[in-house]
Amino acid sequence: MIENYEAIIGLEVHAQLLTATKAFCRCSTSYSLSPNAHTCPVCLGLPGALPVLNRNVVDYAIKMGLATHCSIREYSVFSRKNYFYADLPKGYQISQYEDPICHHGYIDIEVGEEGATKRIGITRIHMEEDSGKSIHDVDIDTLVDLNRSGVPLIEIVSGPDMRTAREAYQYLNQIRQIVMYLGICDGNLEEGSLRCDANISVRKKGATEFGTKIEIKNLNSFRNVEKAIEYEIKRQVEAIEQGEILTQETRMWDAGTHQTKSMRSKEFAHDYRYFPEPDLAGVNVTDAMIENIGNTMPELPLARKKRFVNEYGLPWYDAGILTESQHLGTYFEECCQSLTQQTKDRYKLVSNWIMTEVLRYLSDKGVGIEQFPVTSSYIAELVELFAAELISSKIAKDIFPEVIAGESPKSVVERKGLLQISDESIILAVVEKILAEQTDNVTKYHEGKKNLFGHFVSSTLKELGGKANPRIVTKLLQERLQEVK
Numbered sequence: 001m002i003e004n005y006e007a008i009i010g011l012e013v014h015a016q017l018l019t020a021t022k023a024f025c026r027c028s029t030s031y032s033l034s035p036n037a038h039t040c041p042v043c044l045g046l047p048g049a050l051p052v053l054n055r056n057v058v059d060y061a062i063k064m065g066l067a068t069h070c071s072i073r074e075y076s077v078f079s080r081k082n083y084f085y086a087d088l089p090k091g092y093q094i095s096q097y098e099d100p101i102c103h104h105g106y107i108d109i110e111v112g113e114e115g116a117t118k119r120i121g122i123t124r125i126h127m128e129e130d131s132g133k134s135i136h137d138v139d140i141d142t143l144v145d146l147n148r149s150g151v152p153l154i155e156i157v158s159g160p161d162m163r164t165a166r167e168a169y170q171y172l173n174q175i176r177q178i179v180m181y182l183g184i185c186d187g188n189l190e191e192g193s194l195r196c197d198a199n200i201s202v203r204k205k206g207a208t209e210f211g212t213k214i215e216i217k218n219l220n221s222f223r224n225v226e227k228a229i230e231y232e233i234k235r236q237v238e239a240i241e242q243g244e245i246l247t248q249e250t251r252m253w254d255a256g257t258h259q260t261k262s263m264r265s266k267e268f269a270h271d272y273r274y275f276p277e278p279d280l281a282g283v284n285v286t287d288a289m290i291e292n293i294g295n296t297m298p299e300l301p302l303a304r305k306k307r308f309v310n311e312y313g314l315p316w317y318d319a320g321i322l323t324e325s326q327h328l329g330t331y332f333e334e335c336c337q338s339l340t341q342q343t344k345d346r347y348k349l350v351s352n353w354i355m356t357e358v359l360r361y362l363s364d365k366g367v368g369i370e371q372f373p374v375t376s377s378y379i380a381e382l383v384e385l386f387a388a389e390l391i392s393s394k395i396a397k398d399i400f401p402e403v404i405a406g407e408s409p410k411s412v413v414e415r416k417g418l419l420q421i422s423d424e425s426i427i428l429a430v431v432e433k434i435l436a437e438q439t440d441n442v443t444k445y446h447e448g449k450k451n452l453f454g455h456f457v458s459s460t461l462k463e464l465g466g467k468a469n470p471r472i473v474t475k476l477l478q479e480r481l482q483e484v485k
């Protein structure tokens with residue numbers, strides 16, 4: 001039954017901007033343990049206090065607009081969005097309603113196969129301020145903390161272009177990566193720096209009219225976004241099949257029960273009685289401003305991922321991991337530039353090393369690549385030592401703690417005499433010794449117990465202190481076992 005329907009999904013994403021001060025006053029946006037420490041008459045909403053627009057808010061909004069191929073409006077205004085809530089002291093939120101600063105853009109998201117993309121429209125991006133926070137305490141009643149009141153946000157509204165929960169997930173992931181690459185938002189969903197609401201409707205396949213749109217709030221993790229949308233599509237289809245008439249409403253995702261629950265009937269724009277904010281002048285954006293901001297734009301995540309595949313010959317998967325964070329991708333490129341031999345095989349070895357050893361270290365320590373103590377040239381040196389078969393990959397892993405402690409890989413290898421033994425005559429002597437000592441095993445091997453081969457390899461490696469070249473050990477063992485047959 002569900003396969004006869006198609007879902008129409010659009011997302012509204014709020015991104016908290018990383019400005020030092022609030023949108024309309026000089027209060028700090030930094031986190032404070034003391035409630036209401038970062039407040040002033042403006043963000044407390046005291047009568048007579050006047051807002052002054054923070055220039056960085058405009059710059060960041062334009063940055064996001066350019067990154068999402070939007071048209072940037074030459075002149076836009078702020079509006080008052082009126083509603084009453086305990087943590088909104090003015091009784092209205094300063095936002096943009098008609099004519100937002102950025103409009104009609106798009107981003108490409110990854111779908112299905114490697115490298116395949118789908119274009120999702122961006123309807124608008126507007127600037128607004130955050131409200132405060134209500135803290136509901138059963139013992140003392142409700143408390144209000146206004147540290148967040150007036151912190152700048154941009155709201156990014158997509159077109160109704162997504163059809164599956166997976167596409168919504170990919171869209172949100174792409175938006176998150178873009179704001180982080182631009183350095184305008186820290187992208188943290190769990191802590192609420194990035195917030196996502198979804199608008200979902202379903203209709204019979206082939207229908208041209210949209211179904212009843214239902215909004216879901218409280219999607220505070222990627223998993224919840226996907227699960228909530230999947231749940232909601234199923235719920236709507238079942239309701240329609242049972243003859244129910246859906247009404248526009250706002251629902252809340254309950255991560256505990258894995259259900260969406262009705263919160264309130266949907267409010268409409270006229271409920272907010274929008275009107276232009278009389279205390280703020282309009283925002284003029286000049287061509288020079290757009291050009292200056294355009295000049296500071298970094299390479300964006302999807303473009304970089306494609307470049308890593310083309311330029312370094314990396315698999316799509318590797319490129320995705322390495323470009324997830326901008327700093328990790330930069331570190332990878334620095335390691336590659338430090339290689340003495342620039343080949344795709346070596347780039348892949350660098351990628352493997354970063355994706356396993358380096359990322360394991362970072363996750364164990366709970367730090368980012370910016371705090372990783374090993375210089376890129378040491379990673380290149382380490383990779384080249386085992387690429388040239390001067391050390392085994394096992395030795396490379398063994399000495400990694402010393403490299404992290406600050407010693408160069410070459411120096412550790414020399415100091416501890418760890419150079420790999422590739423001299424065939426030395427290895428052959430040991431191979432012969434091992435086979436002579438284990439005649440019973442050799443007989444069993446020839447009788448069919450082929451898995452004893454691994455045992456011969458490990459015995460030989462052990463005898464040589466783990467330093468023998470495993471490739472040569474394997475080759476010589478195969479040759480000798482053929483001969484003694």
Ligand SMILES: [Zn+2]
Binds near residue numbers: 027150
């Ligand atoms: Zn303030």
